Each structure stands twice: as structure tokens, then as C-alpha cells.
Amino acid sequence: MSRPASGRCLCGAVRFTARDLGGFGVCHCSQCQRWSGGPFLGVTVTRDDMRIEAGADSIATRRTSEWASRSRCGDCGSPLWYRFDRGEDGAGDYEVPVGLLDDANGLQLRREIFVDAKPDCFDFAGDHPRLTRAETLALYGAG
Ligand SMILES: [Zn+2]
Ligand SMILES: [Zn+2]
Numbered sequence: 001m002s003r004p005a006s007g008r009c010l011c012g013a014v015r016f017t018a019r020d021l022g023g024f025g026v027c028h029c030s031q032c033q034r035w036s037g038g039p040f041l042g043v044t045v046t047r048d049d050m051r052i053e054a055g056a057d058s059i060a061t062r063r064t065s066e067w068a069s070r071s072r073c074g075d076c077g078s079p080l081w082y083r084f085d086r087g088e089d090g091a092g093d094y095e096v097p098v099g100l101l102d103d104a105n106g107l108q109l110r111r112e113i114f115v116d117a118k119p120d121c122f123d124f125a126g127d128h129p130r131l132t133r134a135e136t137l138a139l140y141g142a143g
Contacts, residue, residue, distance in 0.1 A: 014055035
């Protein structure tokens with residue numbers, strides 16, 4: 001079942017659409033916490049499905065590890081996406097913050113990762129896998 005979506009940053013300079021959203025997960029790693037201001041709630045948009053409709057010139061991308069990059073809007077600062085690119089600029093699927101979507105209702109939380117980096121002051125409800133750092137690294141080969 002396809003799940004078309006549209007979204008934008010806070011100022012609206014960067015706009016995107018996708019034909020089909022993938023899974024929605026939560027990352028508690030320390031980088032995501034600092035980057036997004038809390039747990040990173042990301043929904044997957046495949047590389048082929050992402051359509052940047054406006055604001056390509058406003059996208060500021062920074063390599064944040066040997067295997068991933070993170071982008072934000074250079075105008076308003078909104079986090080735009082994380083890409084597990086394995087070190088190749090512009091590669092990899094997009095993990096888009098749920099908060100950028102015009103309608104994020106109905107998404108299903110598939111998994112949490114790096115749960116041992118989560119502060120103890122909140123929890124996500126539901127019966128889904130909760131992977132520790134070691135389990136996350138074993139699954140993805142990187143963080
Ligand atoms: Zn913006
Ligand atoms: Zn993370």
C-alpha cells in the first residue's frame with residue numbers, strides 16, 4: 001500500500017514529496033539527540049522516491065560520521081534528514097523527521113535503536129523492538 005506524503009521545513013524554503021513512506025523508527029543515539037533536540041523520529045523515504053520540490057539551494061549538508069550525513073535548512077535551521085550513505089556524498093535513503101510531514105497520522109513505530117542512550121525521563125509506548133547500541137551496530141554495521 002503506497003503512502004504518498006509531502007513535507008517542508010519550518011520556513012517553507014525546502015519542500016519535498018514522496019510517493020510512498022517506508023518504516024518509521026526512533027533513534028536515541030547521542031548525535032541524533034543533539035542534532036534534532038531529542039529522540040530522532042525518522043520515516044524512511046527511499047533515494048529514488050525523494051522529490052525535492054523547492055529549496056535545493058537551501059539544503060546544508062554536513063558529514064557527521066564516516067557512514068552518514070545530516071542535512072538541515074540553511075535558512076531556518078530545521079533538521080531535514082539523516083542519510084546512511086556509507087561515506088558517499090548524496091547516497092543512501094533519506095530518514096526524514098516525522099515532524100516535517102504535512103500529515104504524519106497513521107504511521108506505525110517499527111523500532112527504536114540505541115535505546116541504551118535514551119535518558120530515563122521518557123519512554124515510547126507500544127510493542128516494538130528496542131535495540132541496544134550493540135544490537136543496532138550488529139544490525140546496521142554502523143550507527
Ligand atoms: Zn527552512
Ligand atoms: Zn541516531
